[in-house]
Amino acid sequence: MVGNIVTPNLLTLSNQDFPPHPSHNRALHLQVLVHKKKVKRVLVDGGASLNIFSLKLIKKLGFTEDSINKNKSITIRAYDDQERVSQGTIKIPIQVGLATVETTC
Numbered sequence: 001m002v003g004n005i006v007t008p009n010l011l012t013l014s015n016q017d018f019p020p021h022p023s024h025n026r027a028l029h030l031q032v033l034v035h036k037k038k039v040k041r042v043l044v045d046g047g048a049s050l051n052i053f054s055l056k057l058i059k060k061l062g063f064t065e066d067s068i069n070k071n072k073s074i075t076i077r078a079y080d081d082q083e084r085v086s087q088g089t090i091k092i093p094i095q096v097g098l099a100t101v102e103t104t105c
Contacts, residue, residue: 033095035062050076051105055087063090 028044058068070088077083094103
């Protein structure tokens with residue numbers, strides 16, 4: 001589905017990458033690699049200010065809770081206007097195609 005990765009931080013698509021439905025407005029989900037493990041249904045949102053991984057997924061990918069910087073926890077206001085405090089932050093190398101970007105989650 002991904003047409004071309006030009007630089008490590010830029011993802012481009014061509015018209016051939018989109019379904020033939022003219023009213024298509026569904027979110028773009030990709031499959032990425034983290035620690036050589038496939039993670040399916042990754043939502044791509046260039047306007048997002050957060051990259052969220054569940055603690056369960058972090059452990060499944062081979063990271064430990066010690067990998068999480070607990071001094072950098074943040075308060076997140078969700079779509080339902082409820083606030084939740086994160087466990088902290090973690091830097092995760094995410095590979096899409098040939099590009100790998102270390103991403104803070």
